[in-house]
Amino acid sequence: MAKRVVVQAIAAIALVTLLSPVTRGQQGFRRQLGAVYDVDFEGKKSGPAPRRSVSGTWEFAKGGAEGIQADGAKAMPSDGKPEHELPFTPEGRKAFMAHKPTYGFTQVPSALTNDPMPGCDPQGLPRIVLHNAHTEQIIQTPNQVVILYQFNKKWRVIWTDGRALPRDPEQPAWAIKDAPPPESRWWGYSVGRWVDDYTFVAESNGFDDRTWLDNAGRPHSDAMRVVETYHRVDADHLEKTITIDDPKYYTRPWVALDKLPYRLQSPSLEIPEQECVPSETAKYDRLFANPAAGVTP
Amino acid sequence: MRKTLVALFTIASALSLLATPLLAHHANAVFDVGKRVTVKGTVTEWFWANPHCLLRFDVTDNNGQVVHWIAETQAPPNMIPFGWTKQSFTAGDEVTITLEPVKNGSPLGRILQARLPDGKTLVAGAAPVAAGAAGAPETGR
Numbered sequence: 001m002a003k004r005v006v007v008q009a010i011a012a013i014a015l016v017t018l019l020s021p022v023t024r025g026q027q028g029f030r031r032q033l034g035a036v037y038d039v040d041f042e043g044k045k046s047g048p049a050p051r052r053s054v055s056g057t058w059e060f061a062k063g064g065a066e067g068i069q070a071d072g073a074k075a076m077p078s079d080g081k082p083e084h085e086l087p088f089t090p091e092g093r094k095a096f097m098a099h100k101p102t103y104g105f106t107q108v109p110s111a112l113t114n115d116p117m118p119g120c121d122p123q124g125l126p127r128i129v130l131h132n133a134h135t136e137q138i139i140q141t142p143n144q145v146v147i148l149y150q151f152n153k154k155w156r157v158i159w160t161d162g163r164a165l166p167r168d169p170e171q172p173a174w175a176i177k178d179a180p181p182p183e184s185r186w187w188g189y190s191v192g193r194w195v196d197d198y199t200f201v202a203e204s205n206g207f208d209d210r211t212w213l214d215n216a217g218r219p220h221s222d223a224m225r226v227v228e229t230y231h232r233v234d235a236d237h238l239e240k241t242i243t244i245d246d247p248k249y250y251t252r253p254w255v256a257l258d259k260l261p262y263r264l265q266s267p268s269l270e271i272p273e274q275e276c277v278p279s280e281t282a283k284y285d286r287l288f289a290n291p292a293a294g295v296t297p
Numbered sequence: 298m299r300k301t302l303v304a305l306f307t308i309a310s311a312l313s314l315l316a317t318p319l320l321a322h323h324a325n326a327v328f329d330v331g332k333r334v335t336v337k338g339t340v341t342e343w344f345w346a347n348p349h350c351l352l353r354f355d356v357t358d359n360n361g362q363v364v365h366w367i368a369e370t371q372a373p374p375n376m377i378p379f380g381w382t383k384q385s386f387t388a389g390d391e392v393t394i395t396l397e398p399v400k401n402g403s404p405l406g407r408i409l410q411a412r413l414p415d416g417k418t419l420v421a422g423a424a425p426v427a428a429g430a431a432g433a434p435e436t437g438r
Contacts, residue, residue, distance in 0.1 A: 280346035
């Protein structure tokens with residue numbers, strides 16, 4: 001009898017815990033309209049991975065909210081835990097402390113932030129995938145991999161024609177003699193190659209240092225190199241890893257996204273529109289963010 | 298036996314509720330995390346926008362004073378999966394809103410759920426999501 005009570009009690013607690021939105025995950029399970037997730041295919045095995053292909057529309061395998069990284073890069077959130085302390089150089093730490101993010105360990109109220117993004121400045125790479133990452137569509141052409149991002153309706157090109165990454169972004173190797181050097185870019189300059197039939201690696205440099213790495217205000221310098229690894233696990237899955245290599249601001253490269261799994265979607269899945277609208281942001285600040293922080297602009 | 302189970306169920310429920318503020322650390326600094334306020338009022342505007350949607354509604358207090366409340370939700374693409382639309386509210390709708398208020402006492406908050414005139418309830422997801430820019434955010438702002 002006593003044993004039965006205990007078993008039933010455990011079952012009851014387990015049930016309540018499962019029903020609690022909190023334990024279902026920080027953001028809860030969210031289904032992008034029309035999207036499918038691993039939970040829809042439990043017990044079913046995926047087919048083999050196609051060779052040298054990352055094309056298709058990709059959504060997070062474990063739920064639509066998996067890409068939301070409010071407190072900073074998913075593998076290294078800004079939560080004050082020693083294991084998530086980034087290997088800042090003194091210059092990097094100084095840059096981090098100058099940033100006033102609205103989330104993470106050093107958060108301030110929205111009205112007091114100096115985050116460039118809410119005013120609709122470009123997020124750039126890698127923040128596009130280290131903050132509010134959403135559905136992506138990847139298009140492969142003979143000489144490019146093009147990625148279309150839902151968030152703020154952005155896209156970028158990764159060159160796959162064998163050109164080298166500029167050694168010095170100010171003086172690219174392929175630049176026509178006497179041509180003006182390209183300006184630094186919000187999205188950097190990206191080249192990619194297949195390291196084996198199932199692993200595509202993109203490297204980017206030439207970044208504008210005004211962007212933040214993530215929503216927690218992690219900084220990068222103009223010396224940053226971003227390495228993205230796309231590993232095609234099987235017919236339905238792709239894993240994305242992002243490594244930050246910025247010797248000016250960090251003493252060693254660090255992994256910001258660690259094998260985040262995506263699931264291939266129907267080719268007819270529509271990516272929702274999500275734009276940054278300065279006039280709407282201004283209204284939000286006036287009606288909500290400023291009074292919530294007691295700020296009179 | 299049944300009593301024991303009911304008691305255990307209650308304890309488990311209470312523990313789950315207590316866990317909320319500890320885990321909901323994604324909150325923006327201005328919110329009084331874990332606090333819940335339920336108010337009944339009349340919608341004056343539903344602003345379907347980025348980075349956050351805003352619901353403006355008037356609440357008449359016990360002294361007959363009208364308080365103008367403004368409550369936010371996440372950006373549209375994050376609300377649509379939970380059944381919210383641009384047509385969810387119209388000016389004049391009588392609604393009951395449960396929200397997490399801001400700390401400074403202003404009539405501002407983050408909507409947790411909304412009961413509509415037809416009795417239907419809209420829930421704003423599990424916990425606050427990040428704001429970002431699509432406007433700004435689902436995280437961050």
